[in-house]
Amino acid sequence: MEADEAWRLTDRLQAEHGKGDPFAAAIRATRMAMVITDPRLPDNPIVFVNDAFLRMTGYDRTEVMGVNCRFLQGPGTDRGDVLSIREAIEGRRDIAVDLLNYRKDGTTFWNALYMSPVVNEAGELLYFFASQLDVTDRIDADLRIRTEKADVERQVAERTRELMQALEARTLLGHEVDHRVKNNLQVIASLLGMEARAMEDPRARLALRTMQERVEALGTVHKQLYQTADATRFDVAECARAIATDLVQASGRADIHLSLDTEAALFPAAKAQPVALMLNEVVREVLRPAIAAEGEGSLGLVTRPDGRDVRVEVMYDGTGSAEAPSGSGLVGRLIKSLSRQLDADVEWLPMGRGTRVTIRLPHGPAAEAASA
């Protein structure tokens, strides 16, 4: 009972700090609120409080002495925290917990409670010693940060949802426009086809057929652009194959065969339309004398990627040589203009029999591909 005696002694000497037990005097004078309770008395009452505790809670010493500490709790106090404290007391363990407490005037403060059992050498429980620190500012700041963080997260989620919706709408619009472009190209080609059928004059019919084939070539390459997720590039080989197949089939000549030797060659989508039109004009020019002449033959098509450029060869090995189309005719002017637009080299090579045309399609500067 020595410790018991020590603080009772200092209690008597409360106005004389530094006299009696210096530890008791220090506890009495510190700015840290401190309480001692006696678990051996009924309901574990307070047997000592220092002035800092009274200042923090707003009570008089007479109001709190002999009373259980639970008067500090209120409706906002977390029941789970209270339970933890009770378990610590029962288990004689120390505990640190931030607890919402109530002052005498009903206002609240966050109490960083640290409580530990005091035992004697025999292991008997004598007291509980508790220190309290008003950490309202820190908890409020924590709460504010948590609230702000939740708010920011909510705003980010909302904005993300808006952006996803906008992206979805844009994708839908893109598909819709793509669908209409394709349908319109089909309608234009079908109009030209029907008009050609109605023509009695073979020259007028041929002119309309030629126009129809040009529109179909544009349709072919447009269709290709949106077949893949990457709408920024298209495959020159696939485009050339489709155009050559169409034109050979349209010739109606079963003895004109198609010989394909194509290697995939990706090219900027911005160049898809002029490439398709130019290939269409070149292949048709190569086939024209062959269709006019009699006899079997084979239209050869070769495509090769060459670095970032693409090489295309169009050959015919049967009767019917095609000269380079005259620069004054529409076909010649089309090929020339499209070559200039694409910076392409088109060469008509003399052959003993048939025709051979080589086309070099330069990829162009990288910036152009990026903007395509």
Place this chain on the structure above:
Amino acid sequence: MTPPLRIIVVEDETLILMQIEMLLEEAGHEVVGTAVTRDEAIALAVETRPDIAFVDLRLKDGSSGLEAARGMRGVAGLTVVFMTANARELPDDLDGAAAVIPKPFSESVFGAALPFLEECLRRPPPGSPPPQGVRLAPWYIERHGLVLPAGGA
């Protein structure tokens, strides 16, 4: 001489419908009817029991060609071929259809598809290779033991 194929065309774009009718008739086939909505199409197929139905995916009044094709499943011996500018809307197995011809298609592509489909229907297995520009359903390729040309359609 084999009798002409009996064909229905389900397409709400009048000009494209006219073009397809012309191409089919030029090739010697018989267009037994046309429809512009799902319900019309199903009723027409049940009534006429055609060999082939060419079906656009987007029909009049927003009805769906996919649903039209589903409604035609009960018609024995019917081959469905989709035509669409939105081939990506179709499932990989084409939902029971034999093929899809993506729009815009050239007259050559459409023209080449016809004898191929005719062979598949009348003289299987077909002697000619699958035409370019036409995407065949995996089950249809398997059934006819077809070998796709290099580079695909």
